[in-house]
Amino acid sequence: MTPTAPLVIRPANLADALAQLHSAATDSPLRPMAGCTDVLVDLHFGKPAAPAYLDLWALRSELGGLRWTDAGLEIGALCTYADAVSNPRFRAELPMLTQASTLVGATQIQFRGTYAGNIENGSPAADAAPALMALDARLRLLSQSGAREVALSDYYTGYRQTQRRADEIIGSVVVPGHRLDCQGQWMRKVGTRAFQAITKVGLCGVFGWQQGRLHDVRVVAVSMAAVLKRCPAVETYLCGKRADEVDAAALRAAQAVDLRPIDDVRSTADYRAEVFARLVEQAVRETAA
Ligand SMILES: Cc1cc2nc3c(=O)[nH]c(=O)nc-3n(C[C@H](O)[C@H](O)[C@H](O)COP(=O)(O)OP(=O)(O)OC[C@H]3O[C@@H](n4cnc5c(N)ncnc54)[C@H](O)[C@@H]3O)c2cc1C
The missing domain is CATH 3.30.465.10 (Uridine Diphospho-n-acetylenolpyruvylglucosamine Reductase; domain 3)
Incomplete structure (x- = not known):
């Protein structure tokens, strides 16, 4: 285990947790932890994100x-x-x-x-x-x-x-x-294998149809930028279209407004841009059907 094991504070209840966070916030903020599945990875590599953690797990009845x-x-x-x-x-x-x-x-x-x-x-x-x-x-x-x-x-x-x-x-x-219960919920995760893979390129979205046209569209790009990113230009481009009106070049142009894909150990920017556009096309096809 890490030689720099941080202090872990276990609050008695939610009010206590918020009081502890408040009093530590200015000088040495406490880092919350819940299931600890991400936190433990940092600790394992000897890189705690803070000198002290606030363990929320016992507050499951309140939170x-x-x-x-x-x-x-x-x-x-x-x-x-x-x-x-x-x-x-x-x-x-x-x-x-x-x-x-x-x-x-x-x-x-x-x-x-x-x-x-x-x-x-x-x-x-x-x-x-x-x-x-x-x-x-x-x-x-x-x-x-x-x-x-x-x-x-x-x-x-x-x-x-x-x-x-x-x-x-x-x-x-x-x-x-x-x-809740809205139509057209669609996601795809592209990784090196079907399960237990880190996403190389992914899309989560809502593709709602009315009388054969897209009318309610949300598109979120995964592993394409430094942050998870909504794609408003793609959403605007798709809104009002029939499936057969979605043009590959126009879609890629809209996508270029929203995203400048990252280039890292998992994938190149060109690969990400092409695969993401194909995911959008696949989502349109499958939800239309
Ligand atoms: C082997 C392994 C495989 C994994 N596979 C995947 C995967 O396929 N996909 C995926 O998305 N993730 C994956 N993860 C990452 C991780 O399991 C998830 O991100 C998980 O949802 C983190 O939840 P947690 O409760 O364990 O968070 P913790 O590890 O307790 O905390 C994570 C972060 O959130 C903060 N935090 C936690 N709760 C709160 C709160 N209530 N308020 C404010 N801050 C808070 C902590 O300070 C910390 O920065 C994997 C992790 C491991 C170890």
């Missing part, structure tokens, strides 16, 4: 589970992938998020990993966060001074950088009511 409200579905910060996909209503209303959840690591990871952790970890190759972004999810951030909401599509400010203040935690993730 866990799924709750359907007038606003939509509230996914508690300590809700794991296994918790969510074991719920039949979750699987029926959110097929894309269900698919994404079952692609995260293997069973052991799915029993510990949380949606909030996946979001805050900030990987541009994540699986659950882009599905939530395509579903217009909002984050409920909690601090001692109250709660505030931020759209997930506005949350990332740079590579693994988020809008979260040091005295805040993600309390829950809210999928709005209009996205």
Whole structure:
């Protein structure tokens, strides 16, 4: 194990957790940890993100589970992938998020990993966060001074950088009511193998059709930029089109407005650009059918 093992603080309840975050925020902020599946990787390599962690796992009764409200579905910060996909209503209303959840690591990871952790970890190759972004999810951030909401599509400010203040935690993730059971939820993850792969190129989206034309489109690019990215130019291009009106060159031109693909050990920029465009075309074809 790491020779620089950090201090781990276990709060008694949510109020205690927020008080501890508040008092540490200015001098030496505490780093929240939930299922610890990402945190442990940093610790294993002797690179803790902070000298002290705030372990939220014991707060599962306050911050866990799924709750359907007038606003939509509230996914508690300590809700794991296994918790969510074991719920039949979750699987029926959110097929894309269900698919994404079952692609995260293997069973052991799915029993510990949380949606909030996946979001805050900030990987541009994540699986659950882009599905939530395509579903217009909002984050409920909690601090001692109250709660505030931020759209997930506005949350990332740079590579693994988020809008979260040091005295805040993600309390829950809210999928709005209009996205529950919405038609055209579609995702594809391109990796080196079918399971337990890090995404080389991916797409999560909503492709809603009305009278043969696309009318409700969300496109989120995965592993294409330093952050997970909505693609407004692609969405605008597709809106109102029939499937046979989608032109390959025009689609690629719109995509170039949204994305300048990264070039790294996993894939070249050219490969990413071509595969992403083909994923959009595939999504249009399959959801139209
Ligand atoms: C073997 C292995 C395979 C994996 N495979 C995949 C995969 O296929 N796809 C994928 O997307 N991910 C994968 N992961 C990454 C990881 O499992 C997920 O990102 C998981 O959802 C993280 O959740 P967690 O609860 O374990 O987060 P933690 O590890 O506890 O925390 C992750 C980050 O989020 C912060 N955080 C956690 N909870 C909160 C909160 N409530 N408020 C504010 N900040 C918070 C922590 O400070 C930390 O920065 C894998 C990890 C491992 C070890």
